[in-house]
Amino acid sequence: MGERGRPRSFDRANALQRAMELFWAKSFEGVSLSDLTTTMGINPPSLYAAFSSKEALFREAVELYRSTEGSRIWSCLDIAATARDAVFGMLRKSAEDFSRTDKPRGCLVVLGALHSDLSNTAVNRDLADLRVQSVMQLQERLQRGVEEGELSQAVDVQAIATFYVTVQQGMSIQARDGASREMLLATADCAMVAWDGLVAGQA
Amino acid sequence: MGERGRPRSFDRANALQRAMELFWAKSFEGVSLSDLTTTMGINPPSLYAAFSSKEALFREAVELYRSTEGSRIWSCLDIAATARDAVFGMLRKSAEDFSRTDKPRGCLVVLGALHSDLSNTAVNRDLADLRVQSVMQLQERLQRGVEEGELSQAVDVQAIATFYVTVQQGMSIQARDGASREMLLATADCAMVAWDGLVAGQA
DNA sequence: CCTTTTCTGTATCGATCGATAAATAAATCA
DNA sequence: TGATTTATTTATCGATCGATACAGAAAAGG
Numbered sequence: 001m002g003e004r005g006r007p008r009s010f011d012r013a014n015a016l017q018r019a020m021e022l023f024w025a026k027s028f029e030g031v032s033l034s035d036l037t038t039t040m041g042i043n044p045p046s047l048y049a050a051f052s053s054k055e056a057l058f059r060e061a062v063e064l065y066r067s068t069e070g071s072r073i074w075s076c077l078d079i080a081a082t083a084r085d086a087v088f089g090m091l092r093k094s095a096e097d098f099s100r101t102d103k104p105r106g107c108l109v110v111l112g113a114l115h116s117d118l119s120n121t122a123v124n125r126d127l128a129d130l131r132v133q134s135v136m137q138l139q140e141r142l143q144r145g146v147e148e149g150e151l152s153q154a155v156d157v158q159a160i161a162t163f164y165v166t167v168q169q170g171m172s173i174q175a176r177d178g179a180s181r182e183m184l185l186a187t188a189d190c191a192m193v194a195w196d197g198l199v200a201g202q203a
Numbered sequence: 204m205g206e207r208g209r210p211r212s213f214d215r216a217n218a219l220q221r222a223m224e225l226f227w228a229k230s231f232e233g234v235s236l237s238d239l240t241t242t243m244g245i246n247p248p249s250l251y252a253a254f255s256s257k258e259a260l261f262r263e264a265v266e267l268y269r270s271t272e273g274s275r276i277w278s279c280l281d282i283a284a285t286a287r288d289a290v291f292g293m294l295r296k297s298a299e300d301f302s303r304t305d306k307p308r309g310c311l312v313v314l315g316a317l318h319s320d321l322s323n324t325a326v327n328r329d330l331a332d333l334r335v336q337s338v339m340q341l342q343e344r345l346q347r348g349v350e351e352g353e354l355s356q357a358v359d360v361q362a363i364a365t366f367y368v369t370v371q372q373g374m375s376i377q378a379r380d381g382a383s384r385e386m387l388l389a390t391a392d393c394a395m396v397a398w399d400g401l402v403a404g405q406a
Numbered sequence: 407c408c409t410t411t412t413c414t415g416t417a418t419c420g421a422t423c424g425a426t427a428a429a430t431a432a433a434t435c436a
Numbered sequence: 437t438g439a440t441t442t443a444t445t446t447a448t449c450g451a452t453c454g455a456t457a458c459a460g461a462a463a464a465g466g
Binding site for chain 3: 437438439440441442443444445446447448449450451452453454455456457458459460461462463464465466
Binding site: 007032 | 464
C-alpha cells in the first residue's frame with residue numbers, strides 16, 4: 001500500500017511555513033496567488049493540489065501559527081503558578097515575540113483578516129472567533145485563580161480578561177507601527193500596575 | 204467670475220461622507236471603485252473629476268474622519284482640566300463612539316489600512332503617522348500635567364502615553380469583534396485603575 | 407511491457423481591479 | 437447666437453485577481 005502516482009517534488013511543510021509568514025506579514029487579502037507561488041517556489045496547480053484553495057491554505061497557516069508562535073504566547077496560562085504570573089507572562093511574551101527582528105511584527109490572528117470582504121467572510125469570522133476564544137481562555141485562567149483562593153470571588157473576571165486581551169491586541173498595532181521591544185515591555189508593565197487594584201475585590 | 208462649465212450634479216460633501224463611512228467600515232483595500240460609485244451615487248468619471256483618485260479620496264475621507272469622529276475622541280485632551288481627566292475622557296469617548304449602532308465600529312485610523320500593499324504604501328504610512336501622532340499628542344498633554352505640577356517629574360510620560368494609546372487601539376479590535384459598550388467602558392475603567400500607580404513617580 | 411495514478415509546467419480562464427476615452431449635456435462668456 | 441468650459445453617461449482599457457484545462461512526466465500495480 002505504497003504511495004501511488006508521481007511524488008510531490010516540494011516540501012509541503014516548508015511551503016506552508018513560507019505561506020504562513022507571508023500571510024502574517026501581509027494579511028489574507030494582502031497576499032495574492034502570485035505572491036504565494038513565488039514565495040513557496042511552486043506553480044498554482046501544485047498549490048491547489050496540496051492545499052485546495054487560498055482560503056484553505058490560510059486556515060492551515062493560522063493553525064500552524066497557533067501551534068508555534070501563538071502557543072509561545074498563551075502557554076504560560078497553563079504553566080504559570082498564579083493568575084498574575086499568567087497575565088504578566090502573556091503580556092511579556094507578546095511584547096517579545098511581536099518585536100522579533102526575524103519575524104513579522106504583531107499577531108497573525110489580530111492582523112490577518114480584520115475586514116470582512118465578500119470573498120473572506122469565513123476567514124474573517126474564524127479569526128474573530130479565535131480572538132474571542134483568547135478572552136475566554138484568559139477569563140478561565142482568572143476563574144481558576146478565584147477557585148484556588150488567589151483572587152476574591154468579587155473580582156470581575158470577564159472585565160479583567162477583556163482588559164488585558166485589549167492591551168495585548170493593541171500591542172499588535174503598536175508593533176506594526178514600529179514600537180521598540182522596550183516600549184512594548186513598558187506597556188506590559190504599565191498594564192500590570194493595575195493588577196492589585198483590579199483584584200482588590202471591587203469591580 | 205462665476206462658475207464656468209456644467210455644474211456638478213451631486214453634493215460633493217455628501218458623497219465624501221458616504222465614501223468615508225465605506226472606508227471606515229471596510230478599509231482602503233476592502234473598498235472597490237464599484238463599491239464607491241454605487242454608494243456615492245455617481246459614475247467613475249465623476250469620482251475622478253471630483254477626487255482625483257481612490258487614494259486621494261481616501262485621504263480626504265481620513266481628514267473628514269479626523270475633523271469629526273476623531274475630534275470628538277481627542278478634543279478632551281485640550282478641554283479636560285487634569286491629565287487624568289484627559290486620559291479617562293479619551294478612553295470613555297472611544298468606548299462610546301466605537302460602539303455606536305449607527306456607525307462602523309472601531310477607528311478608521313487604526314483599521315483603515317493596516318497592511319502595506321504595493322498599491323497603498325503611502326496611505327498605510329499616513330495612517331501609521333497619525334497613530335504615532337496620537338501617542339505624541341497624549342504625551343504632550345501628560346507633559347503639560349508635569350509642568351503644571353499635577354504629575355511628578357519622575358513620571359515616564361512616554362510609557363504612560365503609549366500604554367493608554369495601546370489600550371485605545373486595542374479597543375478598536377474589540378469593538379470590531381462585537382464587544383458591548385458596557386464592556387468597552389469597563390476596559391476603560393480597568394485601564395484607569397493603573398493611573399495612581401503610574402503617576403506615583405516610579406516608572 | 408502497459409495501465410493507472412498523481413504531480414508538474416505552460417498557458418490561460420472569466421471576473422474584477424483602478425482608471426479613462428469618447429461623445430454628449432449643461433452651464434458661462436463673448 | 438456661437439464658442440468655451442466643465443460634468444455626465446456609456447463603454448470600455450490593460451492589469452491583476454483566484455482558480456483551471458491540458459498535456460507531459462514520474463511514480464506504483466499488474
